[in-house]
Amino acid sequence: MLLDSLAGERMENGPQCDPVSYDVPLNGDESGPLDPAASEELARELLEANALWFCRLRWIVVATFLALGGVVDIPAVRNWTGLRPLSAWLFLTAGVLTLANLMFHPSLVQRTSCRLSRRRVELNLWGQILVDLTVLTAAIHFVGAGIVWLPFVYLFHIILACIFFRSSLSLGVTFCAAGLYLGLRLAEAYGLVESQSVFDGVSGFGAPDPCVFARGINVAGTVLVWFVAWGLVSHLARLVRSGERRLVETNAQLRRAQQERTEHMLRTTHELKSPFAAISANAQLLLKGYCGDLTPKARGVIEKIAVRCERLAHEIQEMLQLANLNSAAQAPPPDKTLALDAALRRAAAQFEPLFRERELKLDLSVEPVQVRGAPGHLQMLIQNLLSNAAAYSKPGGRVGVACGLTPDGEVFLSVTDEGIGIPAAKLPLIFDAHYRTDEAVRLNPYSSGLGLAILKEAAQCLRARIQVQSAPGKGTTFRVYFPAVPVDVRWNGPDVA
Amino acid sequence: MAYILMVEDDLDFTEAVATVLGADNHEVQIVSEPAKVIPLMKERRPDLVILDVMFPEDPSGGFRLARKIHNSQPSLQSVPILLLTAVNARFPLGFSAEDIDDAWLPAADFLEKPVDFDVLREKVTGLLEKSVE
Structure with a gap:
């Protein structure tokens, strides 16, 4: 469903022409199996x-x-x-x-x-x-x-x-x-x-x-x-x-079939980790000189193995995260009051080296707001938003990260980049696992295409909704709206900073 | 130099870790069966136990062993345990999220496979220093 962009939302320095807005449907809105x-x-x-x-x-x-x-x-x-x-x-x-x-x-x-x-x-x-x-x-x-x-x-x-x-x-x-x-x-x-x-x-x-x-x-x-x-x-x-x-x-x-498939994927992915850990460990042994000096050619080969190991590690991690989020066998996650501003500051510090490497400027504008949910889900949501912005921004671009309260009392989190943008017709597809736009594949060929699927599931777990506003070639803004924290749990300090 | 007991069934992985820690002048003994760990610890108290969680015969054997060590003789209770495992904090394989609660599971630290050796060495050094204090 394409909606007009929300009036009054901040887009300073953001996309200037014809941004298209898309509200991501929650899983409950889709026609899936009814329990x-x-x-x-x-x-x-x-x-x-x-x-x-x-x-x-x-x-x-x-x-x-x-x-x-x-x-x-x-x-x-x-x-x-x-x-x-x-x-x-x-x-x-x-x-x-x-x-x-x-x-x-x-x-x-x-x-x-x-x-x-x-x-x-x-x-x-x-x-x-x-x-x-x-x-x-x-x-x-x-x-x-x-x-x-x-x-x-x-x-x-x-x-x-x-x-x-x-x-x-x-x-x-x-x-x-x-x-x-x-x-x-x-x-x-x-x-x-x-x-x-x-x-x-x-x-x-x-x-x-x-x-x-x-x-x-x-x-x-x-x-x-x-x-x-x-x-x-x-x-x-x-x-x-x-x-x-x-x-x-x-x-x-x-x-049942969907659940079994998720559980099977979870186990298979997990089983992959052990042999992969051994490969990664032995590649590190060689690269870090524990087995003596390597010829330049041998070092080149091992470096390639190590790079692929790192990518595979990231992909396995993402597959596990997605399978975990989909799994009904999962124990109910803790429901805590979380300081969104502190979580964003922490993530910004963590991503600072990556942003520096990509020559990106990070503008952080956070107000002290709280949300309810599991710390792990909030962390996944923020990390995927930031890594997505970093991956699809042009060098020298700006990434704006903000959080605060909307006039309706909802808590919002927005991440705006000046990257490649997403064509309007593809907005409804980008949250599907492994889906990637042609432009995204050209810019970042090794991504698993799971980041936004994880983002959607994590938002679902946090009872949040996502809105994407994008203009191809100009940039994208992801906005996440969290339900207001009830007054009786909004005390003088959150459970998790 | 410290004596480290590593409980892990994947020898390819364990030998690599043993090489790295050995290069730091630590003595690493590898045990692939959790049942043999407590008798070995009684023979010679290790300074650190590096413990996997999943074993072929028991998918949460590492958790069980950590609790056993914690409830064994007082001299062994204080041995720090570093969980080094492919299980992550949200993996629901036969145990629930509270299983990895610090109060319930007596482990000093947790590292997820695959591991960066620099991170591992840093953790090991930190735990050994804490253990001496």
């Missing part, structure tokens, strides 16, 4: 969203009932529609539904318990469905059980139950609906409760009262339609769920 816990959480969130949606729908019903209750008491309306006075039960029903919403609304329930578990969300939905079915049965009784279309309102609940719950539970909802409706019709048929109707006689939307047999067929047919609807929808829901389960399993397999 089973995340999938479970997603299902829970969906259920909770559905519970909320139920409540919203109920508010609409409450409003409709209240409006109807107000309108049907107007004599002209009653004369025109043939409705009997029904405001009392409409208001009563609206009251019951309001009470149900107050009981079941997830945000109201959450006030007493921080977050609803999936089980509690399911119970919440069950409670809502049972209340709705009961209120619906009462409404059917008052409106008139003979009205043909009314029992089909039960279908909404049956279908929704098929979507929310597994088949056995949605069948339970279907039986509940059937039990309540049949109970009402039987109670009315046997005179246990008096049949009601909102209509005078058969006028309005009512249907003529058929014979007992026809009524029985009507009721049985209605309930049969519900069960057929349940069968169809629950079958479809099962298919969707099994697809979802397969996705979750595939995700879990992908995660």
Whole structure:
């Protein structure tokens, strides 16, 4: 995603023409394998969203009932529609539904318990469905059980139950609906409760009262339609769920494979270190004269070995760092308050010889700010930013390093170089392991291409975000934004200076 | 001149280190099996132990040996231990990050392979001087 450059950011002496800004997406934003816990959480969130949606729908019903209750008491309306006075039960029903919403609304329930578990969300939905079915049965009784279309309102609940719950539970909802409706019709048929109707006689939307047999067929047919609807929808829901389960399993397999690959890489890289240490040690023995004098030709050969050893050592170190950052077997890193300014001063001193060798001028402008995280991660982040600036700057250039607070209270760290820059189209790729732009390969052919991948992972561990602003041929600015350190941990001194 | 015990299974590496330290007039004895270290130390107390962490039969044998030395007889407890290993501070191979906590692991210093001999010599000299004090 290309964004306009942030107004007000410091770019003194930096790139002057058409710098393009790029916000690096965090790993969580990318479509990677979803872990089973995340999938479970997603299902829970969906259920909770559905519970909320139920409540919203109920508010609409409450409003409709209240409006109807107000309108049907107007004599002209009653004369025109043939409705009997029904405001009392409409208001009563609206009251019951309001009470149900107050009981079941997830945000109201959450006030007493921080977050609803999936089980509690399911119970919440069950409670809502049972209340709705009961209120619906009462409404059917008052409106008139003979009205043909009314029992089909039960279908909404049956279908929704098929979507929310597994088949056995949605069948339970279907039986509940059937039990309540049949109970009402039987109670009315046997005179246990008096049949009601909102209509005078058969006028309005009512249907003529058929014979007992026809009524029985009507009721049985209605309930049969519900069960057929349940069968169809629950079958479809099962298919969707099994697809979802397969996705979750595939995700879990992908995660395991990714983890195994990381662990394997970690072990392999580590195994490389021991034989490599022996090669490096013996090359040093020869070069440092422990085995006597070398001929100039032999010295030249050993020097080549030593140089390649040094590069390989650096590459192995980077591979290990990246594998470590990716590894879930890693123990949780310490979460400490770290003085960013002190860490930058320390790193600047460490990089001073390299900068001098490359004829680069380092401008350090740091304010005392703190961040939270593991010292190792912060060190990796700073080292990779500085070594990247040193590697891709032109001799005689300036590297600006700054840290401080943004107006929003975030802690920022910026490293600006006057180097080769990065083409806009390649900005989204530079954080991929081993990716290198053509310009970078030309300038620094021996780099592993892992530095920015490590930088991204380290920033992720520090809960920081990265923004890159670059203009080819002019230079690049990397900005890292850290979350503000909470006041309760921002005490008189950091854990690590 | 100091007597240094080097516990390491990679002989190509150990012999190179022994050559460097030998040139500094130190006597270096190489042991490739951690089990033999304590009896050897009891026979003759070394001034310094240079210890690897991973051994073929025990991936964290060096850690175990360092603790054993620390809990052995008082004369050996004060022998400084320099960990010289390919394991780095963030390598999660069978032990967690707190395993390398100084309080938990009684080692005087830590060097990661591959090592620069000048750095190694400096560390060894520093540890031996501290040991004499």
